[in-house]
Amino acid sequence: MDTTSEQERYQALDLILELVVLLNADMSRRLAADQLTPARTTVLWTLRGRGPATQRQLAEALDVSARNITGLVDGLAGADLVSREPHPTDRRATLVTLTRRGTQLVETLEAEQREFASLLFDDMPAPRLHGIVDGLADVVGRLKAEGLKAHE
Amino acid sequence: MDTTSEQERYQALDLILELVVLLNADMSRRLAADQLTPARTTVLWTLRGRGPATQRQLAEALDVSARNITGLVDGLAGADLVSREPHPTDRRATLVTLTRRGTQLVETLEAEQREFASLLFDDMPAPRLHGIVDGLADVVGRLKAEGLKAHE
């Protein structure tokens, strides 16, 4: 049998949407324990990936307004997770930088994410894991192609 | 080769998280075109699934405060998508009910979701789709088991 049924396709999307809901709930719960929100965590994650950034660069990276970044950085700075450093050549700009506490927290989050991956997949048979990785990579590719079309 | 590597497990989780981001963006964009938000849409979806409900029941279904439901129903009623009907036996309660417009909108959304499933999966080889469905069902099961543990 090499054809997919409408029902099967709908079931696949349903599973994905259910997964979205469950993961959002799970992540929000974990983050709240560290007094973090998803939006602020995204800022920390971005800084970890690319190093210090101007607020303008963060706004573009998160696809969010400059005003919004001001608020997110205010919150993170208030928790001593990032600091606003002067930009070396442009006195209008600030370089948002992870503090030591921020760096430590991000490293903890990353470790927890690896633990979480272990929890979900550790005793999963290899063929099944391969099925997920191959299939989802395909779906993500299709979604991105769609997204590009939608932006035209 | 029948063992999974740490790297492969981390990659699987990464793909899932990327999917979450992409789907959230995609859905929000589609809903915004109909002047809808994710939270309000969840109310509509719940009413479609189980028929008229009291606000208290909606609060439990969405796992959200009663106050929050008041606001969501206010917004939906303002758009003529739901109405507050008197409860037949309890004069304290209201029965939130889909209007004709609300019913039509939910049906449209469901049709669009089916189209979306086609778009993602139509020309995907059957084994790959099976891999996704089996793998994700497994992951969802593990997540739910975790969630239950976390609530203890």
Add this chain to the structure above:
DNA sequence: TATTGTTATACTCTATAACTATA
């Protein structure tokens, strides 16, 4: 007394527009 929903209050995330300081 307990429950349903609302008002009061507050915080986060989000947006646009006007403004300041610099380029």
Add this chain to the structure above:
DNA sequence: TATAGTTATAGAGTATAACAATA
């Protein structure tokens, strides 16, 4: 003149606490 970030303002989603009407 254009750009970086802030202040002003507004709306959605979320919460807790106090309150009114009803059970």
